Amino acid sequence: MASIDLTDVTLSFGGTRAVDRVSLSMPSGAFFSLLGPSGCGKTTLLRLIAGLERPETGRIALDGQVVAEGRRFVEPGERDLGMVFQSYALWPHMTVAANVAFGLQMRRIPAKDRVAEALAMVGLSHLADRRPHQLSGGQRQRVALARSLAVRPRLILLDEPLANLDAHLRQSMLAEFRRIHRQSGTTFVFVTHDQNEAMAISDLVAVMDAGRLQQVASPQVLFDRPASAMVARFVGAGRTVPVDVLGSRDGHCDLLLAGHRLTLPGDAPPGPGWLCLHARDLALDPAGIPAEATGQRFENGMHMVHALLADAEVDVPSRGPVPPGPIRIAIAGGWVIPREGAAACHLSVAPAQ
């Protein structure tokens, strides 16, 4: 078990900042996810924690012990951690057992029992003498995990470990990860671009975008109270609608949406704001706010109506099909955030390219 503390960590590749002044604390024993679109710097951040990259500035500490700061740098092998690579990185010339034993041999720990124990934990004891190329994708995944578990590291890093697996295998591996995390008590850091994976499995999720940390919170908080428009849009198929905030009190905001006055949960000063919405917050209602239906899709037994609300796209669940044309929408929930920060963030990503 280990806590991880990053302070102002930066690393650039050829002029672009892959990781940009990231400060972050991960509590010991947590299942922690790094979530973001591809190219957002989450894998680089993981490699920095592993010691496969050196930060240009900033400090990385594991359990309060500084492993990278200025000249000081602790080699990855000295950091007492395990890593599961996206490609699994199993050594093809070694058997499954030899792969798992490698880290133990390097630490001069008698390997036999620990290898058997690690393979038993992932349910692969019967395949110990196979070579990696004789295994299926899911089995390789388990071997990679067993190899990390065998040395009983204080920390296990997982780099998009499910990206190369079938959809149904992904679900069972997720459950497996959760079980093994509970059983081993080790801190897990899990990198993924799939918000469903991250939300399903994590105690805490850090959302990254363009090298910056957007928000660190539990899955529930990320969903209910996103800190930025990027997080709101990335998590749970959220939508953002521009509103004018009139005032706020007790965690609620008064706002104007397309000329209609509403009071919704949120935290924003008076001025331009975003109303972050999920499908569950919306319903068709003859007394609601006017909007324009543009199309629909069938999903989970419901008709999802695509609608334009104050020139922003939203999805409204409906029991029956809805033809294109004017509709009215009732808003039962949502989360209001200020627009300046979000707008600046938005501008920095989009128009330059």
Place this chain on the structure above:
Amino acid sequence: MRLFARAADATVIAEAWDSRATWRALENTLTASAGSVVISVVLGTALALALGAFRMRGRVAMTFLALSPLLIPSQIMALAWIELAGMLIPGPNPIYSGTGIALLMGVEHMPLVFIAVRAALKAIPADLVEAARIGGASQGAILRRVILPLCFPACGAGSALAFAAAVGNFGVPALLGIPGRFPMLTTLIYQRLNGFGPSILGQVAVLALLLVALAGAALALRALTLRLAVPVPQGRAFDRPPAPRKVTMAVWAGLVLLMVTPMLALLGTALAPALGVKLSLDTASLSNFAQVAASPTIRRAFVNSLLLSVAAAVISTAIALPFAWLAQVARSRAMRLLDWLADAPFVVPGTVLALAVILTFLPPLPILGVSVYGTPAILLLAYLARFLPLALRPLSAAAASTDPALDEAARIFGAPVRARIARIFAPPVAAPALAGAVLIFMTAFNELTLSALLWSSGNETLGVMIFSLQYEGNSTGAAALSVLSLLLVAGLALVLDRACRGREGVLPWRD
């Protein structure tokens, strides 16, 4: 085919089988080739590891030197080492022996192991190394436990190739083994054929079959090694740490000792005023070069080799281009044929190829009623058979990496085959095709193995000329001619290097 028919005569087999000379040549071939493989593997693997596992300055120059034995024909390499050993060691020259032959063939075929191991090193994905680092392995442990074992199959395959090449080598045993009374299969064939003429073809065919069997066994072993090797997953190549000073120094020392000093010895001999006269700045003279340049026979050989090698290069490329295109369009079947063709020159040693060409073309051609035997045409035919794979290999590799959709898009517009080859396929592969053509030129220009059996008066080639000058005892003349032809080849390599600057993978020494 004819060769096998000749050899199938039972009495001929028995005759050759009983011959002590055959047994001795077979034994010598096996021991010298085995010895040379050990040298090739040690040198090639060490060099590939040093250059492939570390980052160091001057890597292009080092790689060029490591690959230079491919560009330097074996008879010139043998001459150079004869001179070097003669200068360093007093008394009878120890290089005229089985050990000398093994040493030289070892150096000559080292690049085959080097190339194989280097390719395997490059294919090791970074995360296999990173996973070992996270496991706590030191640099040494990573090298020993991860990198080296992953190179073993390539090393085995490379050594099988080196063995097959050694078995078929003619230049080295011809210059060292004939005077040193160490007959090998290739030289025995040459001597028999030279001494008795085509009448002895049957007996010689048995020797040729022995050669094919040895080379074929080596290549079967290679195929087996590659099949048994575990597949290595693909991925980004691993980051190489900077080389320790000691490694860089060792690589330079080894390369200079093995590749540069023999050539300096050769140059020294070429500049010596007469055999045995001590060379110094005062005595150095260009008289050997003048003498070589004045000889009409040598001039004729020079022109012959030039014309033959240009023709071989141009025609090979012209044939290889549509072949490679076929490989791209009709992938699996044509590819297998191409792979097979590309390996053919190793299965069929040059000496055997020459014999087969003699047997096929000795009788008059069916319609024309003339025999090409004794004309330059037979040399050109043999060169084409020998060097076509050199053009095919880079082109088929380039073809395999092009997206077949490019051709399909042209087909959709109704482009005819000719246009698809000329306008879609050829332009992107022009660079490797040109590089292949120049490599053929460089190799064919100094060719000896085929020429030695197929040349006739008036159709001498440069390789034959150097060989016979040395045979007559005119080693200063042989050295001068060698230096001239090497200069030409080196000049071409330099031009090619400049032309391909910034393009990776076109030239073998710029990867």
